[in-house]
Amino acid sequence: MSILTSKTPVSARPGKPARPPRIKPERPVWDEEPGAGAKIGKVVVLAVVVLAVLGPLYTIVLTSISSQGTITRAGGLVLVPGEISFAAYQQILSGGVVTRAVLVSVGITATGTALSMLVSILCAYGLSRPGSFAHTPILFTLLITMFFSAGIIPAYLLVSGLGMINTYWALILPGCISVFNIIILRGFFMGIDRGILDSARIDGASEWRTLTQIVLPMSKAVTAVIALFYGVGYWNAFFNAILYINDSSMNPLQVVLRSYVLQGVSVPGQVDVGSGAAAGPALQMAVIVLAMVPILIVYPFVQKHFTKGVMIGAVKG
Amino acid sequence: MARTGTGTESGAAATPAQEAGLRPAAAGTAAAGERPTAAPPAVPGPGSGRAGGAVAGTAAAGSPGAGAKGTGTNKTGPTKTGPTKTGPAKTGDGTRPRANLRLRFKRDRSLVLMALPAVLLLAVFAYLPMLGNVVAFQDYSPYVGIPDSPWVGLENFTRVLADADFWHAVRNTLVITAFQLVFFFPIPIALAMLLNSLVNPRLRSVIQAVVYLPHFFSWVLVVSVFQQIFGGAGLLNQSLRANGWPAVDIMTNPDTFLFLLTSQAVWKDAGWGIIVFLAALSAIDPAQYEAAAVDGAGRWKRMWHVTLPGLRSVIVLLLILRLGDSLTVGFEQMILQRDAVGAGASEVLDTFVYYTGVQNGDWSYAAAAGLIKGLVSLALILTANKIAHIFGESGVYSK
Numbered sequence: 001m002s003i004l005t006s007k008t009p010v011s012a013r014p015g016k017p018a019r020p021p022r023i024k025p026e027r028p029v030w031d032e033e034p035g036a037g038a039k040i041g042k043v044v045v046l047a048v049v050v051l052a053v054l055g056p057l058y059t060i061v062l063t064s065i066s067s068q069g070t071i072t073r074a075g076g077l078v079l080v081p082g083e084i085s086f087a088a089y090q091q092i093l094s095g096g097v098v099t100r101a102v103l104v105s106v107g108i109t110a111t112g113t114a115l116s117m118l119v120s121i122l123c124a125y126g127l128s129r130p131g132s133f134a135h136t137p138i139l140f141t142l143l144i145t146m147f148f149s150a151g152i153i154p155a156y157l158l159v160s161g162l163g164m165i166n167t168y169w170a171l172i173l174p175g176c177i178s179v180f181n182i183i184i185l186r187g188f189f190m191g192i193d194r195g196i197l198d199s200a201r202i203d204g205a206s207e208w209r210t211l212t213q214i215v216l217p218m219s220k221a222v223t224a225v226i227a228l229f230y231g232v233g234y235w236n237a238f239f240n241a242i243l244y245i246n247d248s249s250m251n252p253l254q255v256v257l258r259s260y261v262l263q264g265v266s267v268p269g270q271v272d273v274g275s276g277a278a279a280g281p282a283l284q285m286a287v288i289v290l291a292m293v294p295i296l297i298v299y300p301f302v303q304k305h306f307t308k309g310v311m312i313g314a315v316k317g
Numbered sequence: 318m319a320r321t322g323t324g325t326e327s328g329a330a331a332t333p334a335q336e337a338g339l340r341p342a343a344a345g346t347a348a349a350g351e352r353p354t355a356a357p358p359a360v361p362g363p364g365s366g367r368a369g370g371a372v373a374g375t376a377a378a379g380s381p382g383a384g385a386k387g388t389g390t391n392k393t394g395p396t397k398t399g400p401t402k403t404g405p406a407k408t409g410d411g412t413r414p415r416a417n418l419r420l421r422f423k424r425d426r427s428l429v430l431m432a433l434p435a436v437l438l439l440a441v442f443a444y445l446p447m448l449g450n451v452v453a454f455q456d457y458s459p460y461v462g463i464p465d466s467p468w469v470g471l472e473n474f475t476r477v478l479a480d481a482d483f484w485h486a487v488r489n490t491l492v493i494t495a496f497q498l499v500f501f502f503p504i505p506i507a508l509a510m511l512l513n514s515l516v517n518p519r520l521r522s523v524i525q526a527v528v529y530l531p532h533f534f535s536w537v538l539v540v541s542v543f544q545q546i547f548g549g550a551g552l553l554n555q556s557l558r559a560n561g562w563p564a565v566d567i568m569t570n571p572d573t574f575l576f577l578l579t580s581q582a583v584w585k586d587a588g589w590g591i592i593v594f595l596a597a598l599s600a601i602d603p604a605q606y607e608a609a610a611v612d613g614a615g616r617w618k619r620m621w622h623v624t625l626p627g628l629r630s631v632i633v634l635l636l637i638l639r640l641g642d643s644l645t646v647g648f649e650q651m652i653l654q655r656d657a658v659g660a661g662a663s664e665v666l667d668t669f670v671y672y673t674g675v676q677n678g679d680w681s682y683a684a685a686a687g688l689i690k691g692l693v694s695l696a697l698i699l700t701a702n703k704i705a706h707i708f709g710e711s712g713v714y715s716k
Contacts, residue, residue, distance in 0.1 A: 027516050028603065028606075028607065030606070030607045030610035030611060031606070031610065032610075032615075032616070034616070042511060042514070042515075045511060046511065046512075046515075046524060049508070049524070049527075049528060050524060050527050050528070052584065053527050053528060053530060053531055053584070053588070054527060056542045056545065056546050056552075057542075059545075059546075059552060060542065060545055074555075075555050075558075075559060076550055076551070076552065076555040077545060077551070077552045077555060079552075118434075119434045119435050119438060120435065122431040122432070122434060122435070123431065123432045123434065123435035123436070125428070125431055126428040126429065126430070126431030126432030126433075127428075127432055129425075129428060132421070132424075132425040132428050132429075133418070133421040133422045133424070133425035133426070133428070133429055134422075134425075134429055135425075135428075138429075138432050138436060141436055141439060141440075142435070142436075142439065145439055145443040145444075147695055147698060148447070148691055148692075148694075148695050149443070149691060150443065150446030150447045150449060150450060150691070151446070151450065151670065151684065151687030151688060151690070151691055152667065152670050152671055152674065152675070152683075152687060153449075153452065153670060153674045153675070153680055153683050153684040153687050154445075154446035154447070154448075154449030154450050154452065154684060154687075155442070155446045155449075156674070156675055157446075157449050157452065157459075157463075157680070158441075158442070158445055158446050158449055160459075173438070173441075173442060174442045175442075176438050176442070177435050177438055177439070179439075182435065206427065207427040207428060207431070208427065211431075228533075232533045235535070236533075236534070236535030236536075236537075236538075237535075238535055238536065238537050238649055238653075239648065239649050239652065242652075243671075243675065254535050254537045254538075255537075257537050257538065257541060258537050258541075258653060261537075261541040261544060261545075262537070262540060262541060262544060262653060262654075262656075262657075263656065284545075285545070288538065288541050288542070288545070291534075291535065291537070291538050291541075292534065292538060295530075295533045295534065299530060299533060300526075303526050303529065304522075306525075306529060306592060
C-alpha cells in the first residue's frame, strides 16, 4: 500500500491539468523498471532515429545559408556553422526559373487545395447520412475507384484528349479528389451528434446552412488535416507535371528541383561564382530548402491533430 | 445504423458492413431499392406501391438486382430498430414502397447535389479512363483516335505476356515488394512499441512529430536529400575522402539499389507507419498487462502474449493492403533514379508502362500491360481479403 501511495502523487500534483487516461506520466506499479542496458539501448535507438531525420535537414539548411568560403573550406556540405550568407536565396528568388517555379507551385497548391476541399467537404457531407437517396450507389461509385485504377496510359490519353496538356488544370483536376480523404471527412461528419443536426433542421436550417454553420465549425481539426493532405499532395506533385507539362516555363518547383539537384543541370547564376555570387552547393541546397519550407511552416500547426486519431477510423474502415 | 434515424430505415437501407461500403461484391445486393435505375417506369405507380410485398415481387421480376433485393429485405428488414421520424408509410413486413423514392429524393436532393461534383470528377477522371482501356484491344494511333483505330483483339496481351522485358519488370516489382515486406514492414511496429514504452508523454510526442515529418516530403526531395548525403559529392564521401579513404558508390550502384530504395522508403514513411500501430497499442487494456504481470509474466512474455495479439488485426489489415498493392512500388522513386542506376535495376511495372507508352508511343501495348497490372492487383486484394476472413480477421472490408 505504501508503494502505491508513494507512486501516485503525480496525478494529484497541484497545477498540473488532468491528463487523458491513456497517457501515464509514471510507470505503473506492476511494470518493473527496465535494466540499465535496456534503457541505454532505447535511448541510443531513439537518438539514432531522430538524428537520421534531422541530421540531413540540418546540414542542408546550414549549407544553403553558408557563404562560399565556408562551403569551400568544408569541402561541400557544412556541418559546423561558419560565415552566414543569404546570397543563394537572393540569387534564386530574384527572378528566373526557380522564382517562377515557386510561383507556379504556390498557385497550383492554393487553387487545388481550395477546389479539393470544396468538392470533398460537400461530397462527404452529402454522403454522411446512410439511407438517404442514392446514398449507397454514390458511395460505391467512390469506393470502386480505390480498388481499381485505370492506369497511366488511359489517363494520359484522356487528359490529352481534353486538351489539357500544358495547362495547369492538368495538374489540378485529375487528382482533385481523394476518395480516402472523403471517407475520413465523412466518418467524422457521421460522428457528429444527430440531435444537433436534427434540431437545426427543425429550426428551419437547410442542409447547406447546417453544413456551413454547424458541421464545419465543429470539424476544424479534421478539415485542417485533410487540407494539409491535399496541400502537400499538390505541392509535392511531380509525376503529373512531367507527364502533362512539356513547356519548361510552366514547371512546378519539384520538377525544377529534380533538374538542378538530381540531373545536375546548373542553377542559373552558378557560372559566375567568381563574382561574389553564391556557390553551387549553396544554390542547390537553397532549392531543396524552398521545396521543404511550406511543409515545415504548416506542419507544426496540423501535426498535433494526427495523434488524435483523425485518420484512424478511416483506416480501420 | 443507429445514425440513420432519418426515417429511411427501410429494408433496402445498407447494413453496417455495406455502409462501410468496402465490398464490391455486395454492390448488387446492397440497397437495390435505393438505386434510381432499379425503379423502371414499368413498376406500378405510387398508388399500388403501398401493396408492399406484392410490389416487391413485381420489382423482383422487372429489375436485375431483384433476387438480391428480396434477400436483402428479408435479412435486414426485421433488424431495423432505428426511430421513425419523417419516414413515409411503412408496410408491415418492413418493405419500403417505391413511392418513397420520390419523396426521399425530394427530401435528400440537396445532399445528392452536394455529392454531385465529386461524382462528376470521378466519372471524368476515374471512370472514363477505365473505358479508355479499350485501346489495349486496338492498334491505337493518336492521329486517328480511339473510334477509328483498328481492333486487334488480344494481340497486345499476347505480345506483352511473351515479352521478356515485361517479365523482368514483374520480377523486379515482386522482388522489391518482398524485400520491403521483410525489411520495411516490421520497422514501424518496432518503433511504435518502443515509443509506447516511453513513460514521458512529452518526449514521446516530440519524437513522434520528428519521425512523421519526412512523410510529407516529396520523393524528389527525399531522393535529393539522399543524394546530398550519400551521393558522389555527398557528405559521406566528402568525409571519407577527407580521411583518405576511397569513396563508396551508393546512389548509382545497381547492385545495392534494393537497399537504397528500401532505406529511402524507411526514411520517408516508417514514422508515418507508426500512427496506426500506436493507436492500436493505446487501445490495449492496461488491465491485461497488469494481470499478466501479476501472473508472473515478464516484459518479453507480456510483449508476446499481450502486445502482439493486440496488434494482430492491424498488422493483418496493413499486410493485406500491402499485398493488394504489391504490384505498385515506388514509381516516382524509380523514375527519379532511373538515370543513375539504369533501367535494369529500376524497371518496375509502372515504369515499364510509362516508358513504353508515353515515352516510346506504343500506346496500346503499354495499355495492355497496365490493364494486366490493374486486374491482377484487384484480384490480389480480393484474395488477400478472403485469406484474412479465413483467419478470422475483419480485413479491409467486413462481412
